[in-house]
Amino acid sequence: xxxxxxxxxxxxxxxxxxxxxxxxxxxxxxxxxxxxxxxxxxxxxxxxxxxxxxxxxxxxxxxxxxxxxxxxxxxxxxxxxxxxxxxxxxxxxxxxxxxxxxxxxxxxxxxxxxxxxxxxxxxxxxxxxxxxxxxxxxxxxxxxxxxxxxxxxxxxxxxxxxxxxxxxxxxxxxxxxxxxxxxxxxxxxxxxxxxxxxxxxxxxxxxxxxxxxxxxxxxxxxxxxxxxxxxxxxxxxxxxxxxxxxxxxxxxxxxxxxxxxxxxxxxxxxxxxxxxxxxxxxxxxxxxxxxxxxxxxxxxxxxxxxxxxxxxxxxxxxxxxxxxxxxxxxxxxxxxxxxxxxxxxxxxxxxxxxxxxxxxxxxxxxxxxxxxxxxxxxxxxxxxxxxxxxxxxxxxxxxxxxxxxxxxxxxxxxxxxxxxxxxxxxxxxxxxxxxx
Amino acid sequence: xxxxxxxxxxxxxxxxxxxxxxxxxxxxxxxxxxxxxxxxxxxxxxxxxxxxxxxxxxxxxxxxxxxxxxxxxxxxxxxxxxxxxxxxxxxxxxxxxxxxxxxxxxxxxxxxxxxxxxxxxxxxxxxxxxxxxxxxxxxxxxxxxxxxxxxxxxxxxxxxxxxxxxxxxxxxxxxx
Amino acid sequence: xxxxxxxxxxxxxxxxxxxxxxxxxxxxxxxxxxxxxxxxxxxxxxxxxxxxxxxxxxxxxxxxxxxxxxxxxxxxxxxxxxxxxxxxxxxxxxxxxxxxxxxxxxxxxxxxxxxxxxxxxxxxxxxxxxxxxxxxxxxxxxxxxxxxxxxxxxxxxxxxxxxxxxxxxxxxxxxxxxxxxxxxxxxxxxxxxxxxxxxxxxxxxxxxxxxxxxxxxxxxxxxxxxxxxxxxxxxxxxxxxxxxxxxxxxxxxxxxxxxxxxxxxxxxxxxxxxxxxxxxxxxxxxxxxxxxxxxxxxxxxxxxxxxx
Numbered sequence: 001x002x003x004x005x006x007x008x009x010x011x012x013x014x015x016x017x018x019x020x021x022x023x024x025x026x027x028x029x030x031x032x033x034x035x036x037x038x039x040x041x042x043x044x045x046x047x048x049x050x051x052x053x054x055x056x057x058x059x060x061x062x063x064x065x066x067x068x069x070x071x072x073x074x075x076x077x078x079x080x081x082x083x084x085x086x087x088x089x090x091x092x093x094x095x096x097x098x099x100x101x102x103x104x105x106x107x108x109x110x111x112x113x114x115x116x117x118x119x120x121x122x123x124x125x126x127x128x129x130x131x132x133x134x135x136x137x138x139x140x141x142x143x144x145x146x147x148x149x150x151x152x153x154x155x156x157x158x159x160x161x162x163x164x165x166x167x168x169x170x171x172x173x174x175x176x177x178x179x180x181x182x183x184x185x186x187x188x189x190x191x192x193x194x195x196x197x198x199x200x201x202x203x204x205x206x207x208x209x210x211x212x213x214x215x216x217x218x219x220x221x222x223x224x225x226x227x228x229x230x231x232x233x234x235x236x237x238x239x240x241x242x243x244x245x246x247x248x249x250x251x252x253x254x255x256x257x258x259x260x261x262x263x264x265x266x267x268x269x270x271x272x273x274x275x276x277x278x279x280x281x282x283x284x285x286x287x288x289x290x291x292x293x294x295x296x297x298x299x300x301x302x303x304x305x306x307x308x309x310x311x312x313x314x315x316x317x318x319x320x321x322x323x324x325x326x327x328x329x330x331x332x333x334x335x336x337x338x339x340x341x342x343x344x345x346x347x348x349x350x351x352x353x354x355x356x357x358x359x360x361x362x363x364x365x366x367x368x369x370x371x372x373x374x375x376x377x378x379x380x381x382x383x384x385x386x387x388x389x390x391x392x393x394x395x396x397x398x399x400x401x402x403x404x405x406x407x408x409x410x411x412x413x414x415x416x417x418x419x420x421x422x423x424x425x426x427x428x429x430x431x432x433x434x435x436x
Numbered sequence: 437x438x439x440x441x442x443x444x445x446x447x448x449x450x451x452x453x454x455x456x457x458x459x460x461x462x463x464x465x466x467x468x469x470x471x472x473x474x475x476x477x478x479x480x481x482x483x484x485x486x487x488x489x490x491x492x493x494x495x496x497x498x499x500x501x502x503x504x505x506x507x508x509x510x511x512x513x514x515x516x517x518x519x520x521x522x523x524x525x526x527x528x529x530x531x532x533x534x535x536x537x538x539x540x541x542x543x544x545x546x547x548x549x550x551x552x553x554x555x556x557x558x559x560x561x562x563x564x565x566x567x568x569x570x571x572x573x574x575x576x577x578x579x580x581x582x583x584x585x586x587x588x589x590x591x592x593x594x595x596x597x598x599x600x601x602x603x604x605x606x607x608x609x610x611x612x
Numbered sequence: 613x614x615x616x617x618x619x620x621x622x623x624x625x626x627x628x629x630x631x632x633x634x635x636x637x638x639x640x641x642x643x644x645x646x647x648x649x650x651x652x653x654x655x656x657x658x659x660x661x662x663x664x665x666x667x668x669x670x671x672x673x674x675x676x677x678x679x680x681x682x683x684x685x686x687x688x689x690x691x692x693x694x695x696x697x698x699x700x701x702x703x704x705x706x707x708x709x710x711x712x713x714x715x716x717x718x719x720x721x722x723x724x725x726x727x728x729x730x731x732x733x734x735x736x737x738x739x740x741x742x743x744x745x746x747x748x749x750x751x752x753x754x755x756x757x758x759x760x761x762x763x764x765x766x767x768x769x770x771x772x773x774x775x776x777x778x779x780x781x782x783x784x785x786x787x788x789x790x791x792x793x794x795x796x797x798x799x800x801x802x803x804x805x806x807x808x809x810x811x812x813x814x815x816x817x818x819x820x821x822x823x824x825x826x827x828x829x830x831x832x833x834x835x836x837x838x839x840x841x842x843x844x845x846x847x848x849x850x851x852x853x854x855x856x857x858x859x860x861x862x863x864x865x866x867x868x869x870x871x872x873x874x875x876x877x878x879x880x881x882x883x884x885x886x887x888x889x890x891x892x893x894x895x896x897x898x899x900x901x902x903x904x905x906x907x908x909x910x911x912x913x914x915x916x917x918x919x920x
Binding site: 501503504505509510516517519520521522523524552553556557558 | 613630633634636637638640641644645646648649650651655679908909911912
Binding site: 189195196198199202205206274275276321322324325 | 722729743806
């Protein structure tokens with residue numbers, strides 16, 4: 001079945017495009033991209049209304065789907081539904097499930113669940129060490145073969161410098177990055193909030209920014225030493241960004257991601273309007289304004305490679321407790337695009353092209369995925385953005401099983417009109433009502 | 437606004453009450469004054485001084501705050517709790533003939549509260565009530581034993597007592 | 613006043629003075645033969661204590677009983693927490709019985725805030741984790757006012773484990789709000805980050821104590837040695853302990869305070885704790901009067917919330 005998306009604005013930085021183009025989709029592939037394409041007999045023509053933007057499918061490379069083992073928080077099925085509702089055509093999911101994804105069996109289980117759901121593509125990330133315990137390396141070759149695109153012990157750093165070194169060397173065989181949750185466990189201790197004035201005033205044990213940057217420095221040095229690829233997950237501290245810049249300047253193979261909450265929110269939110277709101281508790285924590293501003297600066301000047309949500313669903317009961325006892329994490333799949341459009345593009349900080357680099361081009365490149373561009377012959381994964389759509393964030397209405405977000409009630413400018421995976425429309429926003 | 441008692445009249449009224457008290461009481465030694473906060477307190481002190489002066493025997497004086505005994509405390513619909521004043525009764529009230537003193541007797545609820553409060557301090561021989569002004573409209577069966585002036589009023593009026601010790605001058609007024 | 617007392621920030625300077633003035637009147641009740649007034653008759657106050665505490669709980673209980681309230685003590689054993697009933701569930705169960713006020717002590721900062729969101733009853737924070745202990749700061753202020761003409765302009769030194777002390781946070785908020793000059797001192801490992809932004813000066817113990825009008829000692833806990841905050845109690849005493857010699861550098865009419873319980877020979881020398889400048893026992897006595905004042909002022913009428 002052929003579909004021709006006619007006359008829409010296409011932002012495709014990988015192919016140097018930002019303008020009005022027609023896109024012909026044939027089956028599950030992009031057949032042609034050009035100007036004033038003619039529709040053949042039997043082609044469905046969709047006239048793109050003005051104001052919308054067609055981009056390569058967005059890829060969230062840091063998502064917790066919680067299955068197997070914690071299905072009360074989220075399942076692969078609800079997770080991918082949440083993803084496409086948020087405009088994502090693909091997600092990479094973390095291995096800290098139960099059991100841990102440290103073997104082909106769990107990887108295949110996840111892939112099967114994703115295939116059954118048949119919405120967003122799911123690329124599993126395997127564990128670096130067995131059980132993520134940091135003692136023995138998992139069979140990374142087996143994981144790669146089963147379908148993993150990267151490895152991580154996310155939730156923890158790779159426990160020892162030696163193991164990290166080995167992982168960086170070993171993954172060179174498979175061209176997989178080691179994604180690292182940078183945190184020195186002794187400096188983090190039993191901290192629950194950013195170590196600073198707010199935590200001091202609220203009587204919350206602190207996690208200093210240096211807990212993250214010190215580990216990042218270790219990992220970047222090891223990447224430089226081994227030639228391996230390290231990707232810094234959920235960066236939050238300005239010191240970490242400095243370390244990344246330094247490592248890049250020395251030619252280390254390091255990339256980094258920032259989540260929307262770390263370039264929008266600060267630890268002031270813990271004190272007001274709702275003091276000790278557990279929807280402001282995540283790891284790494286919301287930090288002070290200087291860190292938030294540094295993340296924005298990195299997004300603008302190119303030091304930051306990826307925006308990834310670290311979507312971490314938790315059941316209401318688990319979060320409805322004292323701050324100390326609540327698990328870390330907030331959801332992100334359905335708030336990411338409106339937040340990015342409103343706070344980055346409409347605020348004038350970055351262009352659409354830069355946004356697509358952060359949300360599609362770079363994730364695809366780092367994980368070596370098909371995608372990140374609208375190219376003839378490539379899979380037809382597209383996201384159609386509605387940059388002027390008025391969006392009111394409503395946690396209750398979200399497709400994710402969990403509603404733990406600090407953005408509930410926020411009014412933002414910018415949303416998703418439709419999501420297309422493999423030529424199929426898997427999400428169509430009724431508020432835009434595109435005939436696609 | 438009408439002045440019903442000026443400083444001179446107040447002074448002579450108090451002197452008259454002091455004599456009345458002595459006339460009706462057999463033993464000065466058992467007398468004690470307790471003034472109800474706020475303006476009952478300076479009145480009690482003045483009466484105690486007068487009675488002590490006439491009789492030649494020192495009569496003790498105490499101050500009693502009845503805020504915590506009010507029957508309308510937890511029924512406020514708006515606003516903060518009323519301010520609690522100081523209570524200071526340094527002598528034992530057991531077996532004493534207490535003269536409870538207040539500036540205005542109105543509904544009688546303040547006196548009811550004062551009786552509850554006072555009886556927590558001990559068991560007096562008797563309690564009598566002295567007021568400067570009785571304005572009527574009792575809501576409880578309370579009667580004053582010594583009255584400075586009977587002042588019939590309507591509910592819409594208010595009686596303002598000013599005393600030198602608190603307000604800088606002695607004067608009793610009625611306001612609409 | 614706000615419905616709850618969760619933090620000293622809930623009180624304006626005027627409201628703090630109101631509490632202190634009311635406490636003065638409440639103190640007198642403790643000197644009567646019958647130490648009772650009918651003010652909170654028929655009101656139910658629940659003391660929900662997740663941390664063991666004889667001193668604070670007894671103080672609240674006496675305060676409640678002197679106001680003729682019906683008190684209910686719930687001492688939550690650690691085991692029932694482990695059995696899984698969440699604070700939220702406990703709160704909803706208690707709320708279902710419509711108490712008028714809940715006094716809560718809990719080991720997690722912000723626990724009283726969670727309770728306040730769940731319960732319509734008035735909540736009084738009797739100590740939440742490392743966060744605050746507002747009635748302690750109020751009784752400390754009351755004690756200071758018994759000895760000094762005014763809190764404004766006083767030099768107050770607070771010495772000890774600043775990082776883990778809820779008494780510190782409440783006192784800093786209160787004293788700075790009333791215009792005192794607060795100097796805090798302790799091992800650098802125990803100074804909370806950013807504390808100067810609360811309006812205090814971080815100083816050496818000698819600079820803090822020099823010419824101080826009030827010296828307040830905070831408890832040092834043995835467990836802090838495990839966290840590598842300082843090497844030994846002996847070293848702590850040498851460097852920070854309040855000895856007669858250190859105290860001599862303060863003003864001649866200095867008062868020495870401690871929220872208790874004291875570690876003699878660790879943060880404070882026995883001679884100082886028992887000496888002529890110490891007002892530590894007065895603090896305890898004043899606790900009842902101050903808590904009576906807080907209970908009275910918060911109790912108010914039924915429709916207060918809507919009007920506020």
